[in-house]
Amino acid sequence: MNNINSxxxxxxxxxSKGIKNKNLQAINNKTLLEITVYQLRKKLKIDIFVSSDSKxxxxxxSLLGCSLIDRPLxxxxxxxxxxxxxxxxxxxxxxxxxxxxxxxxxxxxxxxLRKFSDFSNALDKFHNEGLDSLFSSNDALDYLIWGLNNxxxxxxxxxxxxxxxxxxxxxxxxxxxxxxxxxxxELFKKNKVRLFGNIDDYKMESWQxxxxxxxxxxxxxxxxxxxxxxxxxxxx
Numbered sequence: 001m002n003n004i005n006s007x008x009x010x011x012x013x014x015x016s017k018g019i020k021n022k023n024l025q026a027i028n029n030k031t032l033l034e035i036t037v038y039q040l041r042k043k044l045k046i047d048i049f050v051s052s053d054s055k056x057x058x059x060x061x062s063l064l065g066c067s068l069i070d071r072p073l074x075x076x077x078x079x080x081x082x083x084x085x086x087x088x089x090x091x092x093x094x095x096x097x098x099x100x101x102x103x104x105x106x107x108x109x110x111x112x113l114r115k116f117s118d119f120s121n122a123l124d125k126f127h128n129e130g131l132d133s134l135f136s137s138n139d140a141l142d143y144l145i146w147g148l149n150n151x152x153x154x155x156x157x158x159x160x161x162x163x164x165x166x167x168x169x170x171x172x173x174x175x176x177x178x179x180x181x182x183x184x185x186e187l188f189k190k191n192k193v194r195l196f197g198n199i200d201d202y203k204m205e206s207w208q209x210x211x212x213x214x215x216x217x218x219x220x221x222x223x224x225x226x227x228x229x230x231x232x233x234x235x236x
Contacts, residue, residue: 006123006182007047008040008105009069009089012061013076014054018214023057023109025212027222028233032109032212033057037064039232040107043120047099051089052076067097082106083192090185103127103184106194110212111136111179113224114204116231119180122202126182132197133183138209140173174201177209 012033016022024031030038037048050061051069053076058068069092075085086106093099103126105119118136126134145157158173159165181194188194207228212218225233 005102005127006044006105007049007093007099007101008107009086009093010036010048010050010061010066010107010109011071011082011085011089012050012052012054012057012109013071013080013085014052014057015076015078017078019212019218021056022212023052024060025218027112027218027225030233031060032112033060034064035112035232036107036109036114037061037066039112039114039116040105040119042116042232044123046105047101049089049093049097051085051092067093069093083194086194087189087192090189101185103182104188105180105182107180108178108211111177111208111210112212112221112233113208113210113228113230114179114232115208116235118202118204122180122182125200125202129200130198131182131200132187133181133195133199135176135181135195135199135201136179136204137201138175138177138204138206140175143173143175175209176201177204178211179204179208 012023019025023033040046040048048066049069050066051071052058053071053073062068069089071085075088122134144159146154147157149155183194187197207224210221212221229235
């Protein structure tokens with residue numbers, strides 16, 4: 001076990017509504033699990049724990065040198081939350097691995113469009129700025145978002161339709177893109193949510209906003225990763 005302040009916890013359940021065995025889907029002959037593990041390890045000397053209810057995923061994680069967490073079925077259903085699985089993972093690690101860590105990197109396997117430097121740069125920001133939690137993000141200035149009000153009518157969410165302003169004059173708006181999170185372990189155990197206290201974001205490029213929830217998303221990420229020669233997928 002590395003004597004460092006941070007570990008990574010990957011949640012990779014076997015079931016998925018949109019794509020069967022989603023976490024083991026491949027881009028350029030690399031599974032989403034393999035891609036994220038490789039991206040984590042490229043610039044960080046870090047222990048990686050994989051929590052899953054799937055024997056196949058745990059076997060593949062073991063071959064990648066990850067430590068395994070056998071997730072109970074009641075924490076692997078469609079209604080289960082990531083926070084519940086993370087709390088179980090932390091307790092499992094503390095009880096079974098005796099790991100000494102203060103913060104956690106929590107990457108999402110379904111957001112594979114990352115640079116090797118993203119994890120290390122974000123972790124540096126987290127520590128250097130004394131943050132409690134951090135999320136990966138994208139600019140939202142180009143997105144005009146509508147929603148339904150209590151009467152079921154469309155209304156503007158992040159702009160005024162009758163006072164449209166140039167992009168440059170808009171207030172800062174940020175997308176939590178879900179690629180990864182970093183947070184303090186003890187404060188997470190107390191708050192039971194992934195973002196709390198002194199929160200900041202780690203900005204990513206516009207093409208990195210996409211995640212995989214459907215077959216169309218998967219094909220898009222395959223095409224983008226080839227065009228951009230994404231680290232861990234094409235760039236070794």
